[in-house]
Amino acid sequence: MNPSWWDWDHAFAVFPLLLEGFKITLLATVLGTLIAVVLGLVVAIIRRIAPGIIRTPVTWVVEFIRMTPLVVQLVFANLVLSPYIDSTLAIGIWVLGIHYTTYMAEVYRAGIDSVAKGQWEAATALSLPQSRTWRAVVIPQAIRNTLPALGNYAISMFKETPFFVVIYIPEMVRVAQTYGGDTFRYTESITLAGLIFLAASYPTSLLIRRLEKKLA
Template sequence: MPVWDWGYAFQVLPQLLRALLVTLQITVLGSVVALVLGLVIAVVRRAKVPVLDQVLWAVVEFIRSTPLLVQVFFLYFALPRFGVTFSALTVGVIGLGVHYATYTSEVYRAGIDAVPRGQWEAATALSLSPGRTWTGVILPQAIPRVLPALGNYVISMFKEVPLLLAISVIEVVNKAKELGSATFRFTEPYTIAGLLFLVLSYPASILIRRLERRRAAV
């Protein structure tokens, strides 16, 4: 039996590409959750509301200090015992999104802290409402500063999606595993799966590095 069979590789490629779409879907939806929820957490914590700030701090530290896989298992296997059931795909989006929201919230907070204090004072002097201050003054300056860091987390999330094979999400690595188990040829599907990740994540990482250099040059 040859080490590499091109015929078999081309045969399984369409199935792996369809599974890659699932991987990308989870990445995009999880990124939306992580970026939006992370911003909400950062803004709320910036307000320093008594009790709420301590609760959010505890939740963020707990999520960051426990493995993502454990959190996914809890959502998929433990929540149904309390009457809350989600599909494996939904669990993947929620698990990844919430987990990475705890990291993006710190990135946002760093960007907000980097906005000069004079900007806050100017908004106060102009009698801008809190909402207008955030949306018109602070966030337009804070978010561009942290785009490279946020992009790195999106790439990391993309590479974490294969963890969801543990709850039977048919993403590209799980599909490669299924194909290999059915034919006892693992070299081709796993190699193609790895190359697909490389083809997507490496150009994205180059783009992020360019953004970082551009920000540093400003």
């Protein structure tokens, strides 16, 4: 291969560094997803059962977060919180998780809506208490309906972790960028970072598509 296109020395040099960065990428995705999955359910239930005085502001805040850029939120939170929290990574993960909470909440809401009205009525007819109806009847069905969408948002978070570059967290793309800046040679590092993303996200999205078909 023409060495001016592609330099294997650079490729081999940067690859282990990228994998180090990839660990952070994965960690952020997993923890961010966990936050979003849990908080999203909480938000969805609040928006369903809380009185208007709580529900309305929650709805506003959720919508505001969902309709404004993650990048700006990351920088904002980092500037405000860095005096109190040492780990920029922790700040990044929380912001990512909360940003996606607003999406997950909508997914849960759609999932809850998709539970047939007859199920609620049957639970009422059996005089099940409300907490039991939620726990035993509604949430299990809602979650089943929402699994593929949750999976897709997890992949989406994975691909948005590079937004962390704006607060200099050394995830994979930041590592690639730094390597390029240090060596004045970007081709291998950035290209490899992209390919690693592709290699990780494509099989996962295939898996989710299969899950979708199975649950459909």
